[in-house]
Amino acid sequence: MSGTFASAGAGKISAVSGHRWVAPPERVVDRGAPRASPRPRRGNGIPALDGIRALAVALVLADHGGIPGVPGGFIGVDVFFVLSGFLITSLLLDELGRTGGIDLPGFWVRRAKRLLPALLMMAAAVVVVREVFPSEAVAALRDDAVAAFFWAANWLFVFRHTDYFTQGDTPSPLQHTWSLAVEEQYYVVWPLLLVAVAVLLSWLTRHRPSRPSMRTIRWIVFGLAATGAAASAVAAIMLVSEGSLNRVYFGTDTRVQALLVGAAASALLVRDWSSLTRYGSLLRSRWGRWLAQLLPVIGLLMLGVVAHFASGSPPEFRRGLLIVVALAAVFVVTPVALEQRGLVARLLAWPPLVWLGVISYGIYLWHWPIFLALNGEHTGLTGMPLFAVRATATVAVAAISWWVIEQPIRRWHPAHVPQLRLAVASLATAAVATMLVVPVGAREAGDVREGGPGMLAAAAHPEVPVEIGGTARQAPGTRTVAVFGDSMAWTMLRYLPPTPGFKFIDFTTIGCGIARGGPYRSTGETLTQKPECETWPSRWAQRISHANPDVVLMIIGRWETVDRLNKGHWTHVGDTAFDAYLGEELRRALDILGSTGARVVVTTAAYNRRGEQPDGSLYPEDEPDRVDAWNTLLRRVVAQRPNATVLDLNEKLCPDGDYTNKIKGITMRMDGLHPTPDAVKWLTPWLEDALRK
Numbered sequence: 001m002s003g004t005f006a007s008a009g010a011g012k013i014s015a016v017s018g019h020r021w022v023a024p025p026e027r028v029v030d031r032g033a034p035r036a037s038p039r040p041r042r043g044n045g046i047p048a049l050d051g052i053r054a055l056a057v058a059l060v061l062a063d064h065g066g067i068p069g070v071p072g073g074f075i076g077v078d079v080f081f082v083l084s085g086f087l088i089t090s091l092l093l094d095e096l097g098r099t100g101g102i103d104l105p106g107f108w109v110r111r112a113k114r115l116l117p118a119l120l121m122m123a124a125a126v127v128v129v130r131e132v133f134p135s136e137a138v139a140a141l142r143d144d145a146v147a148a149f150f151w152a153a154n155w156l157f158v159f160r161h162t163d164y165f166t167q168g169d170t171p172s173p174l175q176h177t178w179s180l181a182v183e184e185q186y187y188v189v190w191p192l193l194l195v196a197v198a199v200l201l202s203w204l205t206r207h208r209p210s211r212p213s214m215r216t217i218r219w220i221v222f223g224l225a226a227t228g229a230a231a232s233a234v235a236a237i238m239l240v241s242e243g244s245l246n247r248v249y250f251g252t253d254t255r256v257q258a259l260l261v262g263a264a265a266s267a268l269l270v271r272d273w274s275s276l277t278r279y280g281s282l283l284r285s286r287w288g289r290w291l292a293q294l295l296p297v298i299g300l301l302m303l304g305v306v307a308h309f310a311s312g313s314p315p316e317f318r319r320g321l322l323i324v325v326a327l328a329a330v331f332v333v334t335p336v337a338l339e340q341r342g343l344v345a346r347l348l349a350w351p352p353l354v355w356l357g358v359i360s361y362g363i364y365l366w367h368w369p370i371f372l373a374l375n376g377e378h379t380g381l382t383g384m385p386l387f388a389v390r391a392t393a394t395v396a397v398a399a400i401s402w403w404v405i406e407q408p409i410r411r412w413h414p415a416h417v418p419q420l421r422l423a424v425a426s427l428a429t430a431a432v433a434t435m436l437v438v439p440v441g442a443r444e445a446g447d448v449r450e451g452g453p454g455m456l457a458a459a460a461h462p463e464v465p466v467e468i469g470g471t472a473r474q475a476p477g478t479r480t481v482a483v484f485g486d487s488m489a490w491t492m493l494r495y496l497p498p499t500p501g502f503k504f505i506d507f508t509t510i511g512c513g514i515a516r517g518g519p520y521r522s523t524g525e526t527l528t529q530k531p532e533c534e535t536w537p538s539r540w541a542q543r544i545s546h547a548n549p550d551v552v553l554m555i556i557g558r559w560e561t562v563d564r565l566n567k568g569h570w571t572h573v574g575d576t577a578f579d580a581y582l583g584e585e586l587r588r589a590l591d592i593l594g595s596t597g598a599r600v601v602v603t604t605a606a607y608n609r610r611g612e613q614p615d616g617s618l619y620p621e622d623e624p625d626r627v628d629a630w631n632t633l634l635r636r637v638v639a640q641r642p643n644a645t646v647l648d649l650n651e652k653l654c655p656d657g658d659y660t661n662k663i664k665g666i667t668m669r670m671d672g673l674h675p676t677p678d679a680v681k682w683l684t685p686w687l688e689d690a691l692r693k
Helices: 047-064 073-099 104-128 141-149 153-159 177-204 214-239 245-250 252-269 273-279 286-309 314-318 321-338 343-348 351-358 360-373 383-411 419-437 444-448 453-459 487-494 531-547 576-593 624-638 649-653 677-692
Strands: 466-468 479-485 502-506 520-522 525-527 551-555 563-566 569-571 599-603 644-647
Touching: 047 073, 047 321, 047 343, 047 351, 047 360, 047 383, 073 177, 073 214, 073 252, 073 273, 073 286, 073 321, 104 141, 104 177, 104 360, 104 383, 141 153, 141 177, 153 177, 153 245, 153 252, 177 214, 177 252, 214 245, 214 252, 214 314, 214 321, 245 252, 245 314, 252 321, 286 321, 286 343, 314 321, 321 343, 351 360, 360 383, 479 487, 479 531, 479 576, 479 677, 487 502, 487 551, 487 677, 531 576, 551 576, 563 576, 576 599, 576 624, 624 644, 644 677, 649 677
Parallel strands: 479 502, 479 551, 551 599, 599 644
Antiparallel strands: 466 502, 520 525, 520 563, 563 569
16 A cells, blocks of 8 residues: 555656657647646646545544444545555656656656555664563564565465454554555556556557547556456455455455556546646536546445445455445545545645655554553553553654655655666665564463464374373382363473473363354454364263373363353353353362372462454453453362362462463463463472372
C-alpha cells in the first residue's frame, strides 16, 4: 500500500528523449475548465484521495487495535491497493501521452525515494528495540527485515506458513510489510507491461504514417488490467481453503486483483490526468456528474458493511470477498477523482482527513511495531484508552518521519549520484547490516507451542513412553517418576537437566488435559478436540500399570480453563455444572494414577499470558480468576486423597500474585505459557525436593 500514500501529484514525470512510441495528443479547441471548476486549483493533487487514504489507514488501525464493530478492518489494505493501481496507471499513461514514452528509471527512483527512507528507519528502530517484543515475535527478525528490504516479505510469510488470522500467534513486528511487498512488485512489473504494450504497438505500426493513439493504448491497457483482475479473483476463489487461506491472503497473484481493478478504472475513465488535477473535474454531462455523486455513497456503504461483518474466514474469501471490496473501493476512488465538487469528495477533502492521508504511509509503516510494543502488558491499559495511546504515538512518529525523513529526501536531487544505484546500494547495505547485527533466531517457542514443529513431532506417536535420562541401569535408590500432562509437562521434560536419583518417564500428550468434548476456544480460535484427548483414561491406565512408578507427576490446567462446548452450550471452569464435571474427571484421573500405590503430585496451573486480544485484554483462559477457579477445584479434590499432594507451580512462577516473566533475572516463559530452558533449570531443584517427600 506504499505508493498510495504519496500525494496524487507526486509522480510528475519529465519527458523522455528519443522518438515517440505513441502519437501526440490531438489538438483540440480549449473550451476552458468544466463549469464545476471555474478556476484552476492550487496544487496538483486531489485532496479527496488523501481523505480516502486516511479512512483506509483508520480501518487498518481499528482492526489491529481491536475496536468493536470493525472485525473486517483488514479491508483497508485493499482500499489502498485499488487507490495505488488507479494513481500509478494514471500517472504512467499521462506521461506516455505527454512525452511519447515512459522513463522507467525515473519512475523507480521516485518510488524508492518516497518509500525506502521511512522503511529503512522503521526497520532499524525495530532492530534496535527488539528486546521490547516477545522472543517469539523477533525469532526470525533477520529474515523478516531482509525480505522487507527487497520487497519479498509476502512470499516469505507464505513459505513460512504464517497465519495472519490466528490471533494467538505472536506476529513479527515486520509482518505488515507484506502489503508493501505486493505493491512494490506491482511497481516493477506493471510499468514494464505498459512499456511493452506501447513498444509492441509502435513496432506493429512502424510502416504506417502515424503512431498508435493513446485511445488505443488505453483500451488495450484496460483489457489487460480487467483480464488480470478477473484471473486473480478467480484464483483467489478457487485456491482458498482452511489450509490455504493465508497463502491466498499474502500471495501477490491473488492480491493483485485490487491493484488491477484500480488500473482498469484509470485506463477506461481518466483521459487527461493533468487537467483533472488542475481543474478538479472533467465531467460535462449531467448524468455523469449525477453518477459520480451516487457511486461513492454506494461504495462507502459496501465498505462499511464488509468492515462490520467480515471476519476473514475461508467461506468469505470463497464468496469473492476480495473482488467485492475492490469494486466497492473503485466506486469511491474513481468518482471522487473525476468529480471533485461532489458531496462525498468535499467531505473526504476535509483538511484533518487530508493531513492524515498525506502522512498515511508513515502511519501504516509505524503503527504495527508501535501497537505491539505498547501492549496491555507494558502499559496496563486495555480497550479504548490503550487504542488512544497507540494511535497518538503512531501519528506523532509518522508526522516526525514525514517532516524529518521523507520530505527532505524526496526534495533531494543529487547532481552527480546515480539515484537508482544509490537506492539499490542502500538496500544492500541495510540488508548486510541487519544480518550482521541481528542473530539467527533459535525460535524455541515455535518448537513448543501448540502446533509447533517440535510439538507436532512429539505428538506423532503419543502412545510411546520416553525415558528421560537414557536407558542405562539406574543406581540403587533411584525414584521412577511417571509424568502425565499437556505441553507444559512436555516442555519441562524436554529441557530437564540431569537429575541424579530420578528417572522420568514421559507420558505427556500435547494439547490434551483431562477435559473431554468440544469444540473449545483457545486464543480466540474455535478448535476441535484431538481424538487422543478423548481416550486418556484407558491410555493412562495402561501406561501406569506398565510403568509401576514410585511417584506420578501430573501437570495439567491449560485445557481445563478454556471455554468449552458442553451439552450444547459454551461453559468454563467456575460454572457450577462444568465444575461438577471437571471434579469427576479429576477424581477419575487420581484413581487411575494412584492405582499402583504410587504417590501422586499434582501441580497448580500458573497464570499465563499466551497472548493478548487486539484491544490489549487477556484471552478468557488467561484471566487470573479463571486460573484461580481451576486451582481451587483442584485443591478441593486432591485434599480428599491421602496419597496425593498439590505442588503450587503458580506460586513458584508468579510469586507476586500475578503473571511474572522474570524472576532473579531469569526469563520464565518463552511464549507467555511454556517455561524457558533456563526456567526449567531453575525449577528443577524445587521439583526434585517435592518428589522426594
